[in-house]
Amino acid sequence: MDSADLTAAERLLEAEPSLKACIGCGGCTATCSAAEFVDFNVRRMHMAFVKGQQEGLRTQLNRCMLCGKCLLVCPRGVHTRSVIMAMRKELSPEEK
């Protein structure tokens, strides 16, 4: 846990509390549209974010098409699209 930034993680969980229910099953990643084209692991990204490892996520997250497939398959009702949007907001250079 280098470059840890727990406050951003806390803010994320506050913005999208449904993420707390994630069990890391990887269903979202398995169905992901973007992952069919490019290296893009949505489960790994939001789990890393919550652990405070946010480096490099900003450009990666822009690959998501917000199509919503991950949202539909998640067995825990995590609002994955909202999680992605909230992460992007946290990581945007102007926002803080």
Add this chain to the structure above:
Amino acid sequence: MFSVFVIPFCIGVVALLVVSVMKYRRWISQFDKRQQMLVRKGILSWKFVGAAWEAFREGLLHWRITKRHLLLGYMHRSLAFGWFLLIVVGAVQAVLAYPNGHPPYVAIFFNYFEPRSENIAHFAEARFYANLMDGLLLYVLSGLLLAMLKKVWSRPMGMRRTTRHNLTDRIAKAALWCIFPLRLMAEAHTSAIYGNGGFLVSGLGRVIDWVRLDQPILEYQWWVCYSLALGTFFTLMPFTRYMHIFTEVFLIYFRQLGLRETTDRTGYTNFELSACSRCGLCIDGCPINNPLGITNTQGVYLLQAVRNKDLFGRAERLADQCLVCHQCSNDCPVGIDLEAIRRQVRINSRKKTDDNSGYDYLKAVRPFNALGRVAYFGGCMSHLTPSITEAMERIFQASGTPYWYMDKERSICCGRPLLQQGFESQARELRRKNTQLIKESGATMLVTSCPICYQSFTKEYNLPVRVMHHTEFIEQLLRSGQLKLKEKSALRVTYHDPCELGRGSGIYDPPRQVLEQVVHLLPTQHERERSLCCGFNLGNTVLSTEQQTEVRERARQNLLEPHPDMIATACPMCKKAFARGTDTKVHDVAEIVAEGLLETAMQPTHSTR
């Protein structure tokens, strides 16, 4: 012909004119290039005839509101059309009475000046006009009575919840409500002294005479009050909802000239914002209101927040809360493009994170040669309901339609979910790629199973080929005999109109026409334009699953009420939403048709990239 009491009225009228001209000029100068071009091109065309008719029908007769509810329509019409006629007939009356001319305010205060003027002409129809004016005043007063009734008890007027107005609006409303009773009292007092006026005014005048209130000083006070009410109302008007009376006329004209909302806020948006009468007809149908009980999100409040320059990000919060179910834009009698304005707000709030550099991976996707075939775009959601796409493949094959399932293996999203959330440039990038793939494939038509994609392809793309939702496509195949069905089954089915397909795209009949050939279709209480949202629309990212479920439950109860054997719909998203937690089967129209196919002549026409 002058009296000091006319001054407040005159000040009000001048203030109203000056401020409105200033406002309208500013908004017109804020039109974008295309809007300016359309106005320049259209201004000398015959379109103004159509616009004038629509302005008359909607601004004065309130046709659309009347269609929604008779009594509510009567209320709006009697106030608008009644007042309009009072002004017009009053002006004619004054011209007839004073053939040598008169100051303009005399028409408004006719009954005050009439018995006092020496140069008045005794025209033949004087009595008729006096009675007509009284009849019109009675007409307006009847509307006013209903408006007051609506304030305390709105149910008989077809409304469960009415708009919460701000302070200026309430003051202006008080002034407006005072105008007509004050006019009646002022005219009746004059009549008590001079015996003029029609049946209503002179009748009341006799009562006043009888109770010995026929004092000139009292009479004058009533006229002062009447003029003050008029002056207050006109002065406040440009800063209140009542500006919609004029703005709606402009909006109708500009719309006839072809102006539309864009992704940015323009002068046209300002006209739309000002054309909202705060009638509140967008409130009752909203699923965020009923069943969720959130009463600040609906069209009228969004427009209010945008108009008030978006204090503390209020507009953004309201815009995010919405399910984008199109009910409010469907219900708005002014035809305000609420969806577009909501999108502008979202685009504005996502400016900092809207970054399309992430999609360079799409460059590697090569076009596919599908010359002369029908391109089939399942859509991302349909990938999670494979029974729908399989059914479509069977239908293509059974009908002998050569097709190309363009997103079978790897799917590029249509871009609408991004655009709905305000990521405009990212959505544009996906549209560009899909457009390239479709164009270069040589396909002759595009069929999609997802109403979200359908809206995207028809409204946001500019494709050289016809776009069809699969229900339209199947309906056409059945009609042309390309698709043959077994005997109609005995299944009793209710149909759910998906928001994006029904209100969003106006496709209500094709799915019904198809279903009627395969099963027994049962009516439900909330159908077509009044269909209830399934709650899981991708347009929303802030509601909790519990809230979405609550919205869905209301829709589900409506569908289950006639005790069907099966629920049918035409959207993978709706299917998923209803299938969760229901024992009743939920199927897409395509699946039901595929089930009823005559399994003859299956031709292998299928292919993918």
